[in-house]
Amino acid sequence: MVGNRLNKETAHQILMAVDDPELAGVSIVDLGMIDQVDVTSSGEIFVRLIPTFTGCPALDFIERQVVQVLKQQGFTRIDVAFSFDIPWSTTRITKKGIASLRQNGIAVPTTPDEDFNWEVNCPYCESLFTSVDNLFGPTACRSILYCHHCKNPFEAMKPIHS
Amino acid sequence: MTIIHTAEEAAKNAEYKNVVTQLLYQLADDDFIVAFRGSEWLGLAPHIEADVAYSSITQNTMGHAAYFYQLLEELGQGPKNKLAHERSANERRNATYLEIKNGDGEYDQDPYYDWALAVIRGFFYETFKRVRLQMLKNCSYVPLTHAANRMLAEQTYHLAYWKMWVNQLQSSSATAKQKLDTRIQEAWNECLDLLQLGDQQEKMIVYQLMPEESLIEKQWIHELSKTLVQVPDRPLQKVFSGRKGEHTKDLEQAIDTLSEVYRLEEHAVW
Numbered sequence: 001m002v003g004n005r006l007n008k009e010t011a012h013q014i015l016m017a018v019d020d021p022e023l024a025g026v027s028i029v030d031l032g033m034i035d036q037v038d039v040t041s042s043g044e045i046f047v048r049l050i051p052t053f054t055g056c057p058a059l060d061f062i063e064r065q066v067v068q069v070l071k072q073q074g075f076t077r078i079d080v081a082f083s084f085d086i087p088w089s090t091t092r093i094t095k096k097g098i099a100s101l102r103q104n105g106i107a108v109p110t111t112p113d114e115d116f117n118w119e120v121n122c123p124y125c126e127s128l129f130t131s132v133d134n135l136f137g138p139t140a141c142r143s144i145l146y147c148h149h150c151k152n153p154f155e156a157m158k159p160i161h162s
Numbered sequence: 163m164t165i166i167h168t169a170e171e172a173a174k175n176a177e178y179k180n181v182v183t184q185l186l187y188q189l190a191d192d193d194f195i196v197a198f199r200g201s202e203w204l205g206l207a208p209h210i211e212a213d214v215a216y217s218s219i220t221q222n223t224m225g226h227a228a229y230f231y232q233l234l235e236e237l238g239q240g241p242k243n244k245l246a247h248e249r250s251a252n253e254r255r256n257a258t259y260l261e262i263k264n265g266d267g268e269y270d271q272d273p274y275y276d277w278a279l280a281v282i283r284g285f286f287y288e289t290f291k292r293v294r295l296q297m298l299k300n301c302s303y304v305p306l307t308h309a310a311n312r313m314l315a316e317q318t319y320h321l322a323y324w325k326m327w328v329n330q331l332q333s334s335s336a337t338a339k340q341k342l343d344t345r346i347q348e349a350w351n352e353c354l355d356l357l358q359l360g361d362q363q364e365k366m367i368v369y370q371l372m373p374e375e376s377l378i379e380k381q382w383i384h385e386l387s388k389t390l391v392q393v394p395d396r397p398l399q400k401v402f403s404g405r406k407g408e409h410t411k412d413l414e415q416a417i418d419t420l421s422e423v424y425r426l427e428e429h430a431v432w
Contacts, residue, residue: 053316055225084229087312116318135319136215140222144214160315 011037011045014073018065021058022139026100028062032092035083044077045070050088053140053158089160106142107156120156122147130154163370167304169236181365182303183237184255185372188360188405189294190230191256194246195413196287197224198420199260202269208277216280219320226313233305247421251413257356258404259349260287261413269419278341279348281331285324285389286349290356292321293381294372302370325389332391346394354398357382360405 015034016027028034028049036048047066051059059082066080090108093101098108102123109120122130127149134144135158142155166172172179200220207213231242239245260283265275295317298310331338357379359366366372379398387393402408 053222053225054229054312055222057221084312085308087315089315134211134214135323136211136218138214140218140225140316158319 008037008039010073011039011047011070011075014069015047015066017069018062021061021065023101023104023106025103026097028066030094030097030100032088032094032097033062035086042077043075045075045079047078047080048083049080050086050092051082051084052088054084055140058139087160090157093157101157105152105154107145107154109156109159112159118159120145122150122152123154124152125150163302165304166302169233169238169305172237172303177365178369179237181362181369182306182371183234183239184360184362185366186230186234186237186306187255190227190234190245191254192260192287192291192356193223193227193230195254195256195260195416196283197221197227198416199264199283202264202273203275203280206273206275215323219284219323222316223320226317229309229313233309236305243424247424249417251409251417252407254404254409254413254417255360255407256404256413257353258400258402258408258410258413259283259353259356261404261410261416262352263412263415276341276345278331278338278345281324281327282342282345282349285321285328286353286386287356288317288321288324289385289389290378290382292317293378293385297372297378301372306371328389346390350394350396351399352401354400355402355404357398358400358403358405360403 012029012034015037016029018028020026020028020031020033023031031052033049033052034047035050036046038046040046047070049062049066063080063082067078070078070080089111091111093108101108105123107120107123109118112118119128120130121128125147127147129148130145131148132143133146133153137144137155137158141158143158144153145156146153166175166178166182172182197220200216200223203213203220204217205213207216227246228242231245234240234245235242262279265273265279267273267275292314295310295314298306299314301307301310328342331342358375359372359378363372363375367374372378383393402410
């Protein structure tokens, strides 16, 4: 790969290839996990990622994947780390991310208000007639819900309220 | 107030570095032992939803401990895995109330654990953790303010979960109320060291890392009283001072168990 292709924009494109290991087809870019990407004039790349939840066990795996795809695309000096300086929240998920999550049966709820009220549409039938079964789900960032309209259980990204 | 932005900056003042290090050991060791005792409930919680919830909380709490050990690593205390696994009981700074076994028996042999203890300890600890994190949000060590902000967002769920159990059980049967009360009285006899800051408390105040212990206690009891029907009307007590490295045999059992796999092959890469 020629040197001038190794810039910030191409790096972002490359990172689109890294999916969350527990959410096939949903890239870490669309989940809003990229804090910073910097490429120096000498071609060294710095990537700062934001974990969804601090205790997420997939972090090491994601870090390795990022290094791997950047290597494959010609970067040689790579510095990847997780930054805990800013909290992740569901508002960081892109439109494309919301659509890909829905295809996995995972809804993205509205941002909670001050009283921690939030709404969520069923990812299958879009009904708002849903309820939370368990705030805690299969991963730290997901909750388990039920749709009373189409009678399907589904998951939602756990809303973050700071 | 002098704001310290990084570990490198902290290293320029040996006294400051020592004080922030002592505080971080309390934060890390508290979350670590709480997460370990929580992990011993896996598969034993009263129902499947509780099992999913408790293990999720536990996993995230272990993440918080790892993050605090990471901050200690940056301050030159050694690799975080070593800090978690290789320190003996008398080097640990967690509150002793947090290390007590979950009940009678062992995890792999007749675990007659007590859910009332899990509920009261979870509620008491998470309430305290929230008070402490809110204080740390504005402390002088910037990496710790970032940690506090992030953890407060996540920890909302941990605290809400135990509050729900307390609320449900308080309005339940006479047996439930009596079991909760026994554990509340027990906590009152043991958990004073949770609210204490150890040998460096005065320096922690001088360097604007934490406020005085009496304020922590006042805030904590105020928060408890929003949920508990009855807060004991007597002074808090303690048996040991975990912040000074005094611990029970239960902590030794915990360290032996949790580091067993680590000690088999210390340099294994996962």
